Amino acid sequence: MSGILVVDDKPAHRDHVASILSSAGYKVTGKASSGAEAISLFQTVKPDLVTLDLIMPDINGMDLLRVMKGNCPSASFLVCTSISHEMITDLAIRSGADALFHKPISASSLLSKVSQLLGSPESK
Template identity: 30%
Template sequence: MKKVLIVDDAAFMRMSIKNMISKHGFEIVGEAENGVVAIEKYKELQPDIVTMDITMPEMDGLEALREIKKVNPAAAVVMISALGQEARMKEAIIYGAKGFIVKPFKEEMLISALSKL
């Protein structure tokens, strides 16, 4: 069972992702509301996969992605962001994201992206 850390500043989005993936054999090991907390939780929990929102307070997802990649260059991070963030998504791929999903998304899209990791 793959362990997942869910990172999003919106509690309803974390809950939504948790509900979607937990019934498909993924274990949610933690949640974070910003990039600073995400890095701490990544080090502590060592998840197999991280779902990472791009736009968050304190530290955005791109900066958190870079820091997580310093901790573990093989980290599997999937970026999740709203429409209109294509340039930032390209930046995320350059920094080492394993994929990206555009909000709003369907459950099948999320499961498909995470199952490939």
């Protein structure tokens, strides 16, 4: 396994998360704009971590999380969403997410959680 896969159907959000991670020294090994593309890239790049948008047009993020986690239980998942509801957070964690972040993403909180899960970028 290697690197981070960023999944979001909105290019600006996808690029923002990838930029935060890359600027901090983490290796972004793929960016996907749909659930189908995410599954394909997930199988190809075998990432250590996936940042995952919850609302996407083809496959919702919860279903995608369950599929990916089922295929690779050792991968970490950070769900990113604009939905702010306690039930969503609980469902994401029960489905296998390591954390849930609300958009707009705070660079410091994202990097703090990624560091907890993967270690510092220098150790990669």
